[in-house]
Amino acid sequence: MAKVKIATDWLGGCAGCHMSVLDIDERIIGLLDAVEFTSSPVTDLKHPPKDGVTVGILEGAICNTRNIEVAKMMRERCQILVALGNCATFGNIPAMRNLVGTGEALKRAYVETESVVDGLIPASPELGIPVERVTGVDKVVKVDVFIPGCPPSADAIYFAFTELLAGRIPEFPPEYFKYD
Amino acid sequence: MEMVNLTINGRSVSAPSGSTILKAAKDVGIDIPTLCDHPSLTPIGACRMCTVEVEGQRTLVTACTFPVADNMVVQTESPRVVKARKLVLELLFSERNHICPSCESSGNCELQELGYRYGIDHWKYPAITKRFPIDATHRYMFLEHNRCVLCGRCERGCGELAANHTLGLGNRGSDSIINCDAMTPWGSSTCVSCGTCLQLCPTGAISDKRSAFMGRDTETERVKSTCNRCSIGCGIEVATRSNNVLRIEGDWEAVVNGGRLCENGRFAPLFESRKRITKPLVKTGDRQTEATWDKALSTAAELLGSVGGAEIGAVTTSDATNEALYLLSLIFRDNLKVSNVGMVNGAVPVLPGLPCGSLQDMLQSDIIIAAGVDPVSDQPVASFFVKRAVDLGARLILVDDKENELAPFASKKLGINEISTAADIAGEAASPFVLYGAGIAGDAMRALAKLGDKALFLALQPGVNTYAADALGFNNGFTPKSAKVLFAQIGEEGLTTGHMLAGIDDKTALIVQASYQSPLTQRADIVLPATIWSERKGSLTNSEGRVQKVNQAIKPQGEVKSDWEILSLLAETLTGKPPVTSLEELSTLAQQKITNKEI
Ligand code: SF4
Numbered sequence: 001m002a003k004v005k006i007a008t009d010w011l012g013g014c015a016g017c018h019m020s021v022l023d024i025d026e027r028i029i030g031l032l033d034a035v036e037f038t039s040s041p042v043t044d045l046k047h048p049p050k051d052g053v054t055v056g057i058l059e060g061a062i063c064n065t066r067n068i069e070v071a072k073m074m075r076e077r078c079q080i081l082v083a084l085g086n087c088a089t090f091g092n093i094p095a096m097r098n099l100v101g102t103g104e105a106l107k108r109a110y111v112e113t114e115s116v117v118d119g120l121i122p123a124s125p126e127l128g129i130p131v132e133r134v135t136g137v138d139k140v141v142k143v144d145v146f147i148p149g150c151p152p153s154a155d156a157i158y159f160a161f162t163e164l165l166a167g168r169i170p171e172f173p174p175e176y177f178k179y180d
Numbered sequence: 181m182e183m184v185n186l187t188i189n190g191r192s193v194s195a196p197s198g199s200t201i202l203k204a205a206k207d208v209g210i211d212i213p214t215l216c217d218h219p220s221l222t223p224i225g226a227c228r229m230c231t232v233e234v235e236g237q238r239t240l241v242t243a244c245t246f247p248v249a250d251n252m253v254v255q256t257e258s259p260r261v262v263k264a265r266k267l268v269l270e271l272l273f274s275e276r277n278h279i280c281p282s283c284e285s286s287g288n289c290e291l292q293e294l295g296y297r298y299g300i301d302h303w304k305y306p307a308i309t310k311r312f313p314i315d316a317t318h319r320y321m322f323l324e325h326n327r328c329v330l331c332g333r334c335e336r337g338c339g340e341l342a343a344n345h346t347l348g349l350g351n352r353g354s355d356s357i358i359n360c361d362a363m364t365p366w367g368s369s370t371c372v373s374c375g376t377c378l379q380l381c382p383t384g385a386i387s388d389k390r391s392a393f394m395g396r397d398t399e400t401e402r403v404k405s406t407c408n409r410c411s412i413g414c415g416i417e418v419a420t421r422s423n424n425v426l427r428i429e430g431d432w433e434a435v436v437n438g439g440r441l442c443e444n445g446r447f448a449p450l451f452e453s454r455k456r457i458t459k460p461l462v463k464t465g466d467r468q469t470e471a472t473w474d475k476a477l478s479t480a481a482e483l484l485g486s487v488g489g490a491e492i493g494a495v496t497t498s499d500a501t502n503e504a505l506y507l508l509s510l511i512f513r514d515n516l517k518v519s520n521v522g523m524v525n526g527a528v529p530v531l532p533g534l535p536c537g538s539l540q541d542m543l544q545s546d547i548i549i550a551a552g553v554d555p556v557s558d559q560p561v562a563s564f565f566v567k568r569a570v571d572l573g574a575r576l577i578l579v580d581d582k583e584n585e586l587a588p589f590a591s592k593k594l595g596i597n598e599i600s601t602a603a604d605i606a607g608e609a610a611s612p613f614v615l616y617g618a619g620i621a622g623d624a625m626r627a628l629a630k631l632g633d634k635a636l637f638l639a640l641q642p643g644v645n646t647y648a649a650d651a652l653g654f655n656n657g658f659t660p661k662s663a664k665v666l667f668a669q670i671g672e673e674g675l676t677t678g679h680m681l682a683g684i685d686d687k688t689a690l691i692v693q694a695s696y697q698s699p700l701t702q703r704a705d706i707v708l709p710a711t712i713w714s715e716r717k718g719s720l721t722n723s724e725g726r727v728q729k730v731n732q733a734i735k736p737q738g739e740v741k742s743d744w745e746i747l748s749l750l751a752e753t754l755t756g757k758p759p760v761t762s763l764e765e766l767s768t769l770a771q772q773k774i775t776n777k778e779i
């Protein structure tokens with residue numbers, strides 16, 4: 001049987017959810033019999049292949065225009081899109097800047113920080129432009145599976161993989177369902 | 181009681197008429213989710229979490245307010261109900277800041293629990309992220325408006341349980357916030373720091389500063405016990421983690437206080453800064469040195485054996501357990517034949533043969549006489565009940581010659597020599613209640629006693645366990661002067677200078693049982709280190725004469741022992757055999773003696 005292709009990518013997050021994927025530990029070896037991780041931020045190939053994957057996984061919130069591009073690319077190239085973690089599902093910690101506004105937050109971080117002298121807000125054309133309001137992934141592309149958690153536990157992620165491999169959309173039992 | 185029969189989720193249920201659907205369901209184990217409702221508060225039906233489907237009703241109804249009726253058919257988890265609840269949750273999560281990882285309440289939050297229960301795995305609506313202030317001006321708590329769901333539990337608790345009316349709802353619509361005295365910073369408001377609001381808040385909007393971020397419920401242990409800060413004896417629940425007390429909460433199930441606590445009971449014990457004594461000390465020459473328990477106790481026994489009963493004195497704090505008071509009486513009064521025994525503070529003589537009322541009874545009364553008591557400062561939870569009764573329509577007659585903090589709530593103020601007038605007015609009432617204290621005596625007492633069976637009476641004792649100390653004979657004019665050997669059981673008491681023990685003769689041999697270092701322990705020939713409230717076991721008797729358990733919440737520091745344990749060992753050293761074989765036996769003996777006292 002052909003292996004199920006999975007790609008992961010990250011948006012505005014802390015990489016904690018990817019760490020939690022690795023926390024699956026030795027179970028990942030068994031998983032590799034059935035799936036192929038085509039690309040991820042920690043592999044050589046960073047973005048999902050053009051010919052597409054079955055499952056696309058996104059960590060992180062939508063914080064800037066670059067995040068929107070990455071989210072859209074993943075959506076186009078996968079059949080089932082998984083929002084992994086609180087940031088991808090709710091916006092979470094990055095979205096707390098909504099309480100002060102993006103402009104204020106940038107100023108506080110790059111100009112007014114006590115340790116900064118003559119600070120400048122970065123504005124390189126290579127960087128994405130911060131959006132006014134940070135949101136979860138579902139506010140820019142359609143999401144099929146949400147796995148909240150900051151980060152979700154390795155067990156929750158493993159459960160999601162096994163359910164998806166069995167052809168089911170996972171419904172998380174209470175022990176795997178959390179917001180922190 | 182008239183019962184009605186209804187069906188809930190296909191089950192036949194019978195419930196008292198007038199009860200709500202929520203109550204009827206709960207009684208048979210059907211769990212309807214709630215948020216703004218709390219069993220100790222008046223339901224207001226504000227949050228709509230508890231919506232259920234009632235056959236024949238056009239719209240869903242709120243179970244917390246809707247009364248049951250005969251033949252009613254209720255569905256509590258039908259698809260329509262679940263859909264409505266999810267919508268309510270979606271809307272609650274879309275307002276303010278419900279980003280749990282940065283919230284003090286995560287893991288202890290009713291809103292979060294509901295999100296889990298109904299599988300809210302993303303937010304349908306974009307979150308409104310208006311920023312609200314944080315009020316951290318209060319000494320013990322902070323109010324984080326950004327986590328508030330406007331359930332109004334804090335406000336109702338402040339009004340209905342503490343009867344303090346500090347909290348209210350300010351602004352309008354999505355700008356609404358809970359506020360203190362119409363927009364006064366909490367720290368400078370009329371708040372009396374009872375913490376009722378803290379205990380009621382279902383979310384991270386009100387948090388305890390001291391224990392914030394120090395452990396969620398799953399990481400803490402809870403032990404029920406009894407507050408030892410005054411003679412009300414409020415039921416408490418002590419939350420601990422790794423042998424540290426994090427927080428004290430009111431026990432909702434406690435008959436005495438029904439969850440209420442005051443500042444002294446809830447917060448003060450956690451701000452203790454005196455130095456503990458953790459090992460027995462014995463004076464050799466003019467220096468105290470650490471000693472074993474054996475050495476300290478045998479030295480104490482020698483001292484006590486070196487003089488006759490007439491030359492011994494024994495004095496106790498009123499914060500000793502029933503068990504310790506019983507043993508103190510056994511050792512000193514019975515065995516050593518000491519008559520110079522007493523307590524650090526006096527007792528209110530309980531009027532003989534009159535019906536005793538509880539604080540809860542006060543809420544049903546129409547006239548309250550408060551004579552010679554100032555519960556606002558001395559027994560604060562009692563004052564919450566007085567003020568609540570006044571809110572419910574009772575008239576308060578204050579009888580006191582001193583300034584009294586109940587004065588603003590009184591409809592009549594009389595001097596103690598006018599007490600008969602108060603009794604006459606109460607005599608005309610349907611259900612009068614008499615609260616009296618150390619401020620009245622003699623004739624004034626007799627004037628009140630004339631009310632007889634017509635009224636309920638409660639004597640508020642000035643000390644924690646004074647009722648028991650009095651019953652065991654410790655209220656009989658102790659004088660330190662005539663004692664050659666003095667046993668002072670001080671416990672946690674902080675003795676102010678000029679106190680009766682300050683007049684001890686220089687030559688008196690002094691054995692002190694105490695928890696904290698003080699001039700008295702420094703002066704002592706033998707110091708026996710005792711547990712504090714959180715470490716001890718035993719029982720206390722409150723002003724009503726109700727015997728309540730004190731349970732150990734954390735392990736004792738160093739080598740300290742419970743007050744009764746120390747006395748049990750002393751008795752064994754003196755007589756060669758232990759006076760009792762177990763705490764249970766001792767508690768029973770003590771309780772018999774205390775509650776059989778002739779009044
Ligand atoms: S109040 Fe409750 S739901 Fe809101 S952030 Fe705190 S834990 Fe989460």
Ligand code: SF4
Nearest residue numbers: 338371372374375377
């Ligand atoms: S602590 Fe007590 S008095 Fe103060 S606001 Fe809260 S409920 Fe009211």
Ligand code: SF4
Nearest residue numbers: 328329331332334381
């Ligand atoms: S502060 Fe807490 S109890 Fe008060 S309304 Fe807000 S959520 Fe409810």
Ligand code: SF4
Nearest residue numbers: 407409410414445561
């Ligand atoms: S009223 Fe007395 S017993 Fe109750 S909490 Fe306050 S100090 Fe403790």
Ligand code: FES
Nearest residue numbers: 216225227228244
């Ligand atoms: S619990 Fe019934 S409306 Fe809030």
